[in-house]
Amino acid sequence: xxxxxxxxxxxxxxxxxxxSAFAADAELQKKIDDLSQQLESLRQQVQxxxxxxxxxxxxxxxxxxxxxxxxxxxxxxxxxxxxDYRFRVDSLTGNVNSYYNIMDPTFxxxxxxxxxxxxxAPPPASGSAAGFRAHNDxxxxxxxxxxxxxxxxxxxxxxxxxxxxxxxxxxxxxxxIGPYFADRSGIFDGTLGHVPSDGQLTVDQAYATxxxxxxxxxxxxxxxxxxxxxxxxxxRNNTEKNGTAGTPALLVDYAFDGMTLGYAxxxxxxxxxxxxxxxxRGFESGYSGSTPASxxxxxxxxxxxxxxxxxxxxxxxxxxxxxxxNIFNSPAFVTGPYLTQFGGAFSSPxxxxxxxxxxxxxxxxxxxxxxxxxxxxxxxxxxxxxQPNGNxxxxxxxxxxxxxxxxxxxxxxxxxxxxxxxxxxxxxxSIFLGGRYDIESTGTKLGFEYNHGSDDWxxxxxxxxxxxxAKLGTRGDVIETYVIQELPLKPISSIxxxxxxxxxxxxxxxxATGSNNWVGSSTNLSNLxxxxxxxxxxxVKTAQDIYxxxxxxx
Amino acid sequence: xxxxxxVITLSILLCLILAGYASAVEEVKLFGxxxxxxxxxxxxxAAVTMKESTTGTVVxxxxxxTLTLDKFRDKRIVEGDDIRCKxxxxxxxxxxxxxxxxxxx
Numbered sequence: 001x002x003x004x005x006x007x008x009x010x011x012x013x014x015x016x017x018x019x020s021a022f023a024a025d026a027e028l029q030k031k032i033d034d035l036s037q038q039l040e041s042l043r044q045q046v047q048x049x050x051x052x053x054x055x056x057x058x059x060x061x062x063x064x065x066x067x068x069x070x071x072x073x074x075x076x077x078x079x080x081x082x083x084d085y086r087f088r089v090d091s092l093t094g095n096v097n098s099y100y101n102i103m104d105p106t107f108x109x110x111x112x113x114x115x116x117x118x119x120x121a122p123p124p125a126s127g128s129a130a131g132f133r134a135h136n137d138x139x140x141x142x143x144x145x146x147x148x149x150x151x152x153x154x155x156x157x158x159x160x161x162x163x164x165x166x167x168x169x170x171x172x173x174x175x176x177i178g179p180y181f182a183d184r185s186g187i188f189d190g191t192l193g194h195v196p197s198d199g200q201l202t203v204d205q206a207y208a209t210x211x212x213x214x215x216x217x218x219x220x221x222x223x224x225x226x227x228x229x230x231x232x233x234x235x236r237n238n239t240e241k242n243g244t245a246g247t248p249a250l251l252v253d254y255a256f257d258g259m260t261l262g263y264a265x266x267x268x269x270x271x272x273x274x275x276x277x278x279x280x281r282g283f284e285s286g287y288s289g290s291t292p293a294s295x296x297x298x299x300x301x302x303x304x305x306x307x308x309x310x311x312x313x314x315x316x317x318x319x320x321x322x323x324x325x326n327i328f329n330s331p332a333f334v335t336g337p338y339l340t341q342f343g344g345a346f347s348s349p350x351x352x353x354x355x356x357x358x359x360x361x362x363x364x365x366x367x368x369x370x371x372x373x374x375x376x377x378x379x380x381x382x383x384x385x386x387q388p389n390g391n392x393x394x395x396x397x398x399x400x401x402x403x404x405x406x407x408x409x410x411x412x413x414x415x416x417x418x419x420x421x422x423x424x425x426x427x428x429x430s431i432f433l434g435g436r437y438d439i440e441s442t443g444t445k446l447g448f449e450y451n452h453g454s455d456d457w458x459x460x461x462x463x464x465x466x467x468x469x470a471k472l473g474t475r476g477d478v479i480e481t482y483v484i485q486e487l488p489l490k491p492i493s494s495i496x497x498x499x500x501x502x503x504x505x506x507x508x509x510x511x512a513t514g515s516n517n518w519v520g521s522s523t524n525l526s527n528l529x530x531x532x533x534x535x536x537x538x539x540v541k542t543a544q545d546i547y548x549x550x551x552x553x554x
Numbered sequence: 555x556x557x558x559x560x561v562i563t564l565s566i567l568l569c570l571i572l573a574g575y576a577s578a579v580e581e582v583k584l585f586g587x588x589x590x591x592x593x594x595x596x597x598x599x600a601a602v603t604m605k606e607s608t609t610g611t612v613v614x615x616x617x618x619x620t621l622t623l624d625k626f627r628d629k630r631i632v633e634g635d636d637i638r639c640k641x642x643x644x645x646x647x648x649x650x651x652x653x654x655x656x657x658x659x
Binding site: 155157212262266495 | 583585607608621624629632634636638640652654655656657658659
């Protein structure tokens with residue numbers, strides 16, 4: 001019986017087994033089916049995901065290509081904008097020497113009489129001008145410059161500088177021009193934007209440069225040149241060196257229209273030397289011909305050769321030769337009293353007076369880590385050789401004027417009857433030296449400059465950044481000292497951006513008349529007590545300028 | 555005696571040939587714009603990515619001369635500047651022999 005029970009139990013169990021096994025299989029199968037379905041679903045999802053990823057990749061590629069295209073055309077790739085703003089205050093004081101004033105009609109008539117056989121007589125008292133003090137306690141000016149540099153094509157760039165220089169509280173230059181210096185008698189081409197006047201934005205520079213000509217370090221550049229503010233005035237201006245642009249400030253500071261051909265040979269032992277042939281037109285005389293209406297006045301042109309024979313970070317040595325053809329008697333003034341005085345004899349060019357040669361050197365250097373700062377230094381020297389022709393200005397040539405009259409030629413004075421015999425070449429010289437000590441840790445820069453010009457020194461620098469007169473044209477001595485304090489502010493618009501205050505002091509001692517004026521001979525100030533040395537402009541003996549600026553370079 | 559002499563002569567000839575080859579390594583000119591300057595930590599070398607002006611080809615120049623490296627440090631030469639460059643190919647690197655800003659004006 002037991003066996004039977006066991007057998008029956010076994011049979012029952014055996015009978016149950018397929019059922020449970022069948023049930024387990026079914027469940028397993030179901031699970032397998034479920035998993036298969038899930039797998040299939042996942043596979044489809046992955047496939048869809050792959051397709052999406054592929055589409056996204058294609059989109060990314062297209063976007064990258066578009067971004068690259070946009071980047072290529074991005075304005076920042078080809079156009080650079082920079083500029084500067086300056087607020088300046090000047091306190092000006094000058095001492096005028098006593099002199100005889102030829103502008104006084106009574107005196108002028110007396111002098112003409114004496115020159116033409118009238119009985120000797122003392123000069124009229126009205127012609128005797130006592131010395132006096134001229135001053136402008138506060139002169140405020142605003143100057144704004146905007147620079148553009150466009151890469152037009154491979155190796156061709158166009159650069160421009162727009163400039164505005166305004167007297168606060170005025171829309172003209174009447175507060176800065178005066179009867180003291182020829183280069184501050186009015187505004188003319190080449191000084192627009194460099195001498196304070198109205199608020200007009202003028203084109204100070206606009207030129208195109210073609211570089212790497214024939215894959216050589218040769219360039220050609222033409223237009224309104226960067227010929228103002230040259231070396232070493234970048235130190236006083238707290239700007240970077242001009243590189244291959246510009247001319248030494250002792251010889252030229254004037255916005256010329258002209259052209260340059262340059263070559264920079266690869267001579268490693270000389271650093272980055274270069275040579276430039278420069279040309280500029282100082283005055284365009286217009287049509288000439290045989291009709292009475294035409295003029296025989298020649299164009300005033302300047303030709304120059306600049307050799308920068310040694311050019312490294314430590315020292316740069318420049319030699320410059322300039323020749324001016326057909327020097328005019330007067331620029332074409334846009335403003336000023338000469339527009340009407342003397343019947344306009346000095347309002348615009350009317351006669352060519354001769355030629356001038358200039359020879360100059362400009363040596364600048366830098367000594368790093370001298371004490372707790374860096375020392376920038378410079379030494380400039382120049383010769384001017386004025387070669388008058390037989391022409392002169394005859395301001396007293398009026399109806400009924402006597403035959404013998406005072407006349408003025410190129411660096412020579414005389415009379416209508418003797419000028420041709422007495423005129424002679426005049427050689428003058430000048431030196432200019434100084435430096436600036438830069439304390440990098442505090443952003444402080446201390447500058448000192450000195451220049452001296454002989455009695456017959458003449459330069460071509462009417463656009464110089466000086467209020468009284470271009471200091472480098474002084475026939476005498478000038479000292480200038482200044483301190484620059486840069487603010488420790490992070491540059492944003494450019495790595496060269498900066499903000500700074502400057503406080504400066506200039507003092508002029510004049511030895512002779514006619515600084516920055518090539519019309520007529522100079523007279524030593526100690527000889528002004530003779531009525532035969534009467535002057536057209538008030539002869540300044542000493543002058544000072546205390547100035548302060550707030551400047552932003554961006 | 556002849557064999558050592560031959561060896562010496564061949565050696566000298568080989569040296570001369572190699573020296574001639576070295577001096578005849580061509581300098582390649584390049585005019586382009588700096589896209590990127592990457593200076594090593596110790597400042598002894600810089601990898602300058604340049605885009606050649608005519609073809610737009612991107613070239614990486616290795617600068618090792620201290621004068622040019624100083625100009626990178628002082629920001630006298632920066633990204634975006636137009637450059638006139640001469641380089642030699644040594645191994646896989648293009649080593650700069652002349653690296654100057656394009657002159658003009």
